[in-house]
Amino acid sequence: MSQQLMGILPMLLVFVAFYFFLIRPQQKRQKERTQMLGNLKKGDKVVTIGGLHGTIVELGEEKVTLKVSDNTRLVFERSAINSVANAEEAGAAKSAE
Known part of the structure:
Protein backbone atom coordinates (compact mmCIF):
# COMPACT_ATOMS: atom_id res chain seq x y z
CA MET A 1 0.00 0.00 0.00
CA SER A 2 2.75 2.49 0.90
CA GLN A 3 4.61 1.55 -2.30
CA GLN A 4 1.57 2.61 -4.35
CA LEU A 5 1.34 5.87 -2.41
CA MET A 6 5.04 6.55 -2.95
CA GLY A 7 4.53 5.96 -6.69
CA ILE A 8 1.59 8.37 -6.92
CA LEU A 9 3.04 11.07 -4.64
CA PRO A 10 5.51 12.58 -7.18
CA MET A 11 2.79 12.85 -9.83
CA LEU A 12 0.48 14.50 -7.32
CA LEU A 13 3.19 16.98 -6.33
CA VAL A 14 3.84 17.84 -10.00
CA PHE A 15 0.11 18.47 -10.54
CA VAL A 16 -0.06 20.73 -7.46
CA ALA A 17 3.01 22.66 -8.64
CA PHE A 18 1.50 23.10 -12.14
CA TYR A 19 -1.73 24.35 -10.59
CA PHE A 20 -0.07 26.98 -8.38
CA PHE A 21 2.59 28.13 -10.85
CA LEU A 22 0.75 27.96 -14.19
CA ILE A 23 -3.00 27.40 -14.04
CA ARG A 24 -4.01 29.63 -11.11
CA PRO A 25 -2.05 32.76 -12.20
CA GLN A 26 -3.43 32.43 -15.74
CA GLN A 27 -6.99 32.25 -14.42
CA LYS A 28 -6.35 35.33 -12.27
CA ARG A 29 -4.98 37.31 -15.26
CA GLN A 30 -7.95 36.26 -17.40
CA LYS A 31 -10.40 37.37 -14.70
CA GLU A 32 -8.65 40.78 -14.38
CA ARG A 33 -8.69 41.22 -18.18
CA THR A 34 -12.39 40.38 -18.41
CA GLN A 35 -13.12 42.86 -15.63
CA MET A 36 -11.03 45.56 -17.35
CA LEU A 37 -12.85 45.03 -20.66
CA GLY A 38 -16.20 45.20 -18.87
CA ASN A 39 -15.31 48.48 -17.15
Missing part, protein backbone atom coordinates in the same frame (compact mmCIF):
# COMPACT_ATOMS: atom_id res chain seq x y z
CA LEU A 40 -14.35 50.38 -20.33
CA LYS A 41 -16.09 53.74 -20.78
CA LYS A 42 -16.02 56.71 -23.13
CA GLY A 43 -13.02 58.95 -22.62
CA ASP A 44 -10.70 56.18 -21.41
CA LYS A 45 -7.23 56.27 -22.92
CA VAL A 46 -6.36 52.75 -24.04
CA VAL A 47 -3.61 50.78 -25.76
CA THR A 48 -4.54 48.04 -28.23
CA ILE A 49 -2.82 44.68 -28.57
CA GLY A 50 -0.98 46.10 -31.60
CA GLY A 51 0.37 49.03 -29.56
CA LEU A 52 -1.98 51.73 -30.92
CA HIS A 53 -2.81 54.46 -28.39
CA GLY A 54 -6.21 56.15 -28.55
CA THR A 55 -9.20 57.50 -26.66
CA ILE A 56 -12.56 55.73 -26.65
CA VAL A 57 -15.23 57.85 -28.36
CA GLU A 58 -17.88 55.18 -28.96
CA LEU A 59 -18.48 51.93 -27.14
CA GLY A 60 -20.66 48.99 -28.19
CA GLU A 61 -21.14 45.43 -27.00
CA GLU A 62 -18.45 44.04 -29.30
CA LYS A 63 -16.88 47.08 -30.98
CA VAL A 64 -14.91 50.07 -29.71
CA THR A 65 -14.23 53.23 -31.70
CA LEU A 66 -10.93 54.92 -30.86
CA LYS A 67 -9.90 58.47 -31.69
CA VAL A 68 -6.22 58.30 -32.54
CA SER A 69 -5.85 61.82 -33.95
CA ASP A 70 -8.09 64.80 -34.71
CA ASN A 71 -9.39 63.34 -37.97
CA THR A 72 -8.86 59.61 -37.45
CA ARG A 73 -11.23 57.19 -35.77
CA LEU A 74 -10.63 53.45 -35.88
CA VAL A 75 -13.03 50.64 -34.97
CA PHE A 76 -11.69 47.66 -33.03
CA GLU A 77 -13.10 44.59 -31.38
CA ARG A 78 -13.41 45.06 -27.63
CA SER A 79 -11.06 42.10 -27.14
CA ALA A 80 -8.30 44.00 -29.02
CA ILE A 81 -7.89 46.40 -26.08
CA ASN A 82 -4.76 45.46 -24.15
CA SER A 83 -4.76 47.98 -21.31
CA VAL A 84 -6.30 51.19 -20.04
CA ALA A 85 -3.71 53.97 -19.83
CA ASN A 86 -5.84 56.00 -17.36
CA ALA A 87 -5.56 53.26 -14.73
CA GLU A 88 -1.79 52.99 -15.16
CA GLU A 89 -1.31 56.76 -14.83
CA ALA A 90 -3.51 56.91 -11.72
CA GLY A 91 -1.57 54.05 -10.12
CA ALA A 92 1.76 55.76 -10.88
CA ALA A 93 0.51 59.04 -9.40
CA LYS A 94 -0.61 57.33 -6.18
CA SER A 95 2.70 55.54 -5.75
CA ALA A 96 4.62 58.81 -6.31
CA GLU A 97 2.76 60.52 -3.45
